Amino acid sequence: MENKIIKEVVDKQYPYGFETKIESDTIAAGLNEDVIRMISARKNEPEFMLAWRLKAYQHWLTMTPPEWAHLHHEPIDYQNIIYYSAPKSVKDGPKSLDEVDPKLLETYNKLGIPLHEQGRLAGVAVDAVFDSISVATTFKAKLAEAGVIFCPFSEAVHKYPELIEKYLGTVVPYRDNYFAALNSAVFSDGSFVYIPKGVRCPMELSTYFRINEAKTGQFERTLIIADEGSYVSYLEGCTAPMRDENQLHAAVVELVAMDNAQIKYSTVQNWYPGDEEGRGGIYNFVTKRGQCRGVNSKISWTQIETGSAITWKYPSVILQGDNSIGEFYSVALTNNYQQADTGTKMIHIGKNTRSTIISKGISAGHGQNAYRGLVRMLPGAKNARNYTQCDSLLLSDTCGAHTFPYIEVKNPTAHVEHEASTSKIGEDQLFYCRQRGLKTEDAISMIVNGFCKQVFNELPMEFAVEAQKLLEVSLEGSVG
Amino acid sequence: MLEIRQLEVNIQDEKQTVKPILRGVNLQIQPGEVHVIMGPNGSGKSTLSNVLAGRDEYEITNGTVTLNGADLLAMNPEERAAHGVFLAFQYPTEIPGVNNMYFLRTALNSQRKLKNMPPLDAADFLALVKTKMKEVGLNESFLHRAVNEGFSGGEKKRNEVLQMLVLEPSFIILDETDSGLDIDALQMVARCVNSMRDGKRSFLVVTHYQRLLDYITPDVIHVMAEGKIQKSGDKSLALELEEKGYSWLKNGSVS
Numbered sequence: 001m002e003n004k005i006i007k008e009v010v011d012k013q014y015p016y017g018f019e020t021k022i023e024s025d026t027i028a029a030g031l032n033e034d035v036i037r038m039i040s041a042r043k044n045e046p047e048f049m050l051a052w053r054l055k056a057y058q059h060w061l062t063m064t065p066p067e068w069a070h071l072h073h074e075p076i077d078y079q080n081i082i083y084y085s086a087p088k089s090v091k092d093g094p095k096s097l098d099e100v101d102p103k104l105l106e107t108y109n110k111l112g113i114p115l116h117e118q119g120r121l122a123g124v125a126v127d128a129v130f131d132s133i134s135v136a137t138t139f140k141a142k143l144a145e146a147g148v149i150f151c152p153f154s155e156a157v158h159k160y161p162e163l164i165e166k167y168l169g170t171v172v173p174y175r176d177n178y179f180a181a182l183n184s185a186v187f188s189d190g191s192f193v194y195i196p197k198g199v200r201c202p203m204e205l206s207t208y209f210r211i212n213e214a215k216t217g218q219f220e221r222t223l224i225i226a227d228e229g230s231y232v233s234y235l236e237g238c239t240a241p242m243r244d245e246n247q248l249h250a251a252v253v254e255l256v257a258m259d260n261a262q263i264k265y266s267t268v269q270n271w272y273p274g275d276e277e278g279r280g281g282i283y284n285f286v287t288k289r290g291q292c293r294g295v296n297s298k299i300s301w302t303q304i305e306t307g308s309a310i311t312w313k314y315p316s317v318i319l320q321g322d323n324s325i326g327e328f329y330s331v332a333l334t335n336n337y338q339q340a341d342t343g344t345k346m347i348h349i350g351k352n353t354r355s356t357i358i359s360k361g362i363s364a365g366h367g368q369n370a371y372r373g374l375v376r377m378l379p380g381a382k383n384a385r386n387y388t389q390c391d392s393l394l395l396s397d398t399c400g401a402h403t404f405p406y407i408e409v410k411n412p413t414a415h416v417e418h419e420a421s422t423s424k425i426g427e428d429q430l431f432y433c434r435q436r437g438l439k440t441e442d443a444i445s446m447i448v449n450g451f452c453k454q455v456f457n458e459l460p461m462e463f464a465v466e467a468q469k470l471l472e473v474s475l476e477g478s479v480g
Numbered sequence: 481m482l483e484i485r486q487l488e489v490n491i492q493d494e495k496q497t498v499k500p501i502l503r504g505v506n507l508q509i510q511p512g513e514v515h516v517i518m519g520p521n522g523s524g525k526s527t528l529s530n531v532l533a534g535r536d537e538y539e540i541t542n543g544t545v546t547l548n549g550a551d552l553l554a555m556n557p558e559e560r561a562a563h564g565v566f567l568a569f570q571y572p573t574e575i576p577g578v579n580n581m582y583f584l585r586t587a588l589n590s591q592r593k594l595k596n597m598p599p600l601d602a603a604d605f606l607a608l609v610k611t612k613m614k615e616v617g618l619n620e621s622f623l624h625r626a627v628n629e630g631f632s633g634g635e636k637k638r639n640e641v642l643q644m645l646v647l648e649p650s651f652i653i654l655d656e657t658d659s660g661l662d663i664d665a666l667q668m669v670a671r672c673v674n675s676m677r678d679g680k681r682s683f684l685v686v687t688h689y690q691r692l693l694d695y696i697t698p699d700v701i702h703v704m705a706e707g708k709i710q711k712s713g714d715k716s717l718a719l720e721l722e723e724k725g726y727s728w729l730k731n732g733s734v735s
Contacts, residue, residue, distance in 0.1 A: 435558075437558050446586065450578035
């Protein structure tokens with residue numbers, strides 16, 4: 001029967017399950033002020049950073065984990081997490097790719113990310129974060145020529161402390177939520193991008209993140225500033241090796257767009273989702289937010305979320321500048337026992353601000369997929385517009401799709417539109433494809449890809465191909 | 481040659497009640513022949529079409545179906561397609577986001593692969609499909625649209641005929657393809673069917689209306705009622721049905 005075939009298709013094994021044997025510089029599990037001082041000291045951070053981390057930690061102690069999401073998991077023991085781990089072989093910092101641990105590069109090659117070739121061929125600068133430390137950055141020269149800064153966060157803290165101090169925590173304050181506070185206290189590294197006035201970044205900036213050390217929580221922090229009239233497209237891709245324990249991932253991404261600036265941020269998230277029984281997998285609690293500070297600015301989020309046991313993530317845009325634009329395009333797939341509670345917030349402050357939300361949720365196996373979105377039109381948001389479309393596709397009888405739209409309108413001239421649909425992958429569609437000669441798995445993948453097309457269209461070309469492949473792999477084993 | 485023997489098929493409804501739909505169908509279609517099946521609603525015509533194409537919501541309790549000697553019932557739908565079975569759907573389904581031409585090319589190459597033939601490249605395919613689109617009266621905008629999405633009823637049927645022309649199947653089932661068509665579209669369907677009649681390819685045409693038969697000359701007409709073929713004959717049978725309806729076939733007057 002279809003069910004069985006669909007299950008076979010969906011149940012393909014996670015192909016990135018290997019572990020690189022690299023000696024790690026790891027501290028004991030647990031969190032206290034000393035751990036935070038140690039992290040800051042190892043990174044030789046200026047005083048303002050340590051002070052900020054400690055304030056965040058103190059605030060975190062007063063908070064409790066959020067329980068409003070449509071997610072079920074055992075409580076996380078935050079004292080059983082290792083908060084700092086860096087690959088030992090790069091302790092002294094590689095000056096170029098040649099100095100990077102060959103084993104590390106091999107890992108990337110297995111993932112299909114040959115740093116040497118692919119970066120160059122694709123014209124992509126890769127800032128690879130391996131566990132917590134950035135190990136290689138390419139294309140620096142070309143970017144420097146344009147005046148673009150693209151470097152590991154820890155480097156930016158030393159080289160551009162005034163920019164960090166000015167912008168860090170201004171979009172996502174450490175008080176924002178439980179996981180943002182935790183990240184602010186313990187974040188180890190991440191990426192920093194600054195595009196100067198009037199510069200169009202000459203290439204797409206790309207970071208591949210990877211969790212490697214067992215039991216290591218990964219806490220990246222990314223800050224992107226697009227100054228007046230600038231443009232940048234940033235790609236973030238993630239894969240992680242197979243492991244049985246749950247691993248916590250609590251990242252923070254802050255985007256700032258000044259007058260007439262544009263930021264396009266694309267993510268393919270493929271962390272280890274756990275096995276068919278729901279054992280293991282990454283807990284992904286991420287805070288992503290952009291602020292359209294300037295007039296006519298634009299921030300666009302595109303995400304393909306196929307991995308992680310739990311995804312808790314709401315890439316948002318604060319539309320402050322008049323005529324600014326916020327976009328959110330999302331595909332979230334949950335298979336087996338994966339759970340996702342994801343969506344966006346569009347906060348309209350300025351006049352004539354516009355936002356678009358396109359969310360595609362796909363549930364298979366016992367997967368649970370929730371869209372949670374807030375559209376808020378504040379009193380000053382004259383003639384603001386929002387269009388929201390959220391569609392769910394169910395591939396089994398045991399999965400679930402949920403929609404939680406919140407709409408608040410405080411300006412009578414603002415318009416909000418919301419469309420939602422839920423459909424089951426059609427026996428009719430499957431039979432139609434098969435009658436024309438397509439194999440079931442090809443038919444499923446074609447139908448699902450068609451369902452996601454609106455979002456894939458927003459991805460940069462090379463990412464779109466990767467996203468489609470990822471969807472195929474993630475679906476292997478899924479309709480009923 | 482298609483040969484159906486003593487085919488009995490049940491369907492289970494939502495309340496798990498088993499209902500017999502086909503109660504012993506016998507039918508032989510020789511290469512090159514066009515057979516027409518008529519009959520009242522609920523007589524089992526569409527079920528027969530779907531069972532031949534391999535839809536799996538039916539329970540086959542008895543009988544055999546062979547196509548050129550091969551056991552059709554043992555094959556899954558895609559294998560049947562590769563063996564030349566084509567069903568022009570009564571209600572073609574929409575597949576949002578999937579490009580119409582990408583779909584058709586994937587289908588064609590998937591069938592070619594099953595037949596150990598090399599895939600047709602994009603340029604050759606485009607040339608082929610553009611010619612065929614003219615024949616069915618679809619303009620080139622349909623190259624870029626999603627499969628059947630937002631198509632009118634007539635456009636959907638034209639798209640089915642387009643697929644038939646491109647895939648060049650050897651056994652074609654037209655399941656009420658003429659329903660809802662205007663006279664121009666009806667003539668187009670007939671023209672395409674006639675152009676494909678080559679003495680080898682055979683057709684099973686399910687229809688409610690005699691008017692299609694003004695343009696397609698069938699070899700045999702069958703009347704189906706209550707899950708069985710009740711009567712077979714030549715073209716005059718269709719005219720008789722048009723005049724008298726189906727009620728005269730019931731009441732035990734059927735031989």
